[in-house]
Amino acid sequence: MDGFHRESDRRSHGTRIPAVAARTDSKRKEVQIMADHICPWWMGYLLVNPFRRLLENPDKLLGPYVNRGMTVVDYGCGMGFFTLALARMVGPEGKVLAVDVQQKMLDGMVKRSRRAGLADRIVPLLADSRGAGIGDAVDFIAALHVVHELPDAKNFFSRMREAMKPGARLLVVEPGFHVSAKDFRASIEAARSVGLVVVGELENGRRRRALLQTA
Numbered sequence: 001m002d003g004f005h006r007e008s009d010r011r012s013h014g015t016r017i018p019a020v021a022a023r024t025d026s027k028r029k030e031v032q033i034m035a036d037h038i039c040p041w042w043m044g045y046l047l048v049n050p051f052r053r054l055l056e057n058p059d060k061l062l063g064p065y066v067n068r069g070m071t072v073v074d075y076g077c078g079m080g081f082f083t084l085a086l087a088r089m090v091g092p093e094g095k096v097l098a099v100d101v102q103q104k105m106l107d108g109m110v111k112r113s114r115r116a117g118l119a120d121r122i123v124p125l126l127a128d129s130r131g132a133g134i135g136d137a138v139d140f141i142a143a144l145h146v147v148h149e150l151p152d153a154k155n156f157f158s159r160m161r162e163a164m165k166p167g168a169r170l171l172v173v174e175p176g177f178h179v180s181a182k183d184f185r186a187s188i189e190a191a192r193s194v195g196l197v198v199v200g201e202l203e204n205g206r207r208r209r210a211l212l213q214t215a
Helices: 018-035 041-047 050-054 058-065 083-090 103-115 153-163 181-193
Strands: 071-075 095-100 122-127 138-144 164-175 196-203 207-214
Touching: 058 083, 058 138, 058 164, 071 083, 071 153, 083 095, 083 103, 083 122, 095 103, 103 122, 138 153, 153 164, 153 181, 164 181, 181 196, 181 207
Parallel strands: 071 095, 071 138, 095 122, 138 164
Antiparallel strands: 164 207, 196 207
16 A cells, blocks of 8 residues: 555565665654654543543544445544544444554554454554555545644645545544644645645634545
8 A cells, every 4th residue: 555554564674775775764854754743642542531522522523424334534543532433433334444653553543443343344554754645445534633743735635635536525623722724724725736625614713624525
């Protein structure tokens, strides 16, 4: 998968010839840029606190866009606060691609999914620092509190668009206290520039939200 690595793939990367070392150094720099922006992995335990549902109920936020049998993406899944809810929504016929740039976040999400009996419908994917493409034809993408952490929003939206089926939707949600209206609009303009269409927007003091769709 372009830009993503399953755990079994990661073990196959050994010592490479010097020509590849330059690319490795470049990736280290990209990862460092990403590390300066992302939420620390240990905060993942705080973000799955059940009391969070009082502020962000996954069923209310995502339920209107997700049906049984869908293939959906939880981009920036962390330890799975939204992932597990999405897995219940798509049912055993569906699939959730749970994407994060931090292996420890994915490890925590996998443990929680196993305890909940949902692991068979969740595919954990470790992303590279560029937010590269997914490879599957997806029906819905949830990008919740994550776009502001990416070093290149336009690249992210371009890759997501490549993975989306015709008519598929992408929900972007950002925290209003952390992401300014100006920065949020810039992100949405980046999405427009790659061919995504805005079909709904909502801004208030607590949350900024946009629903995007393939043309």
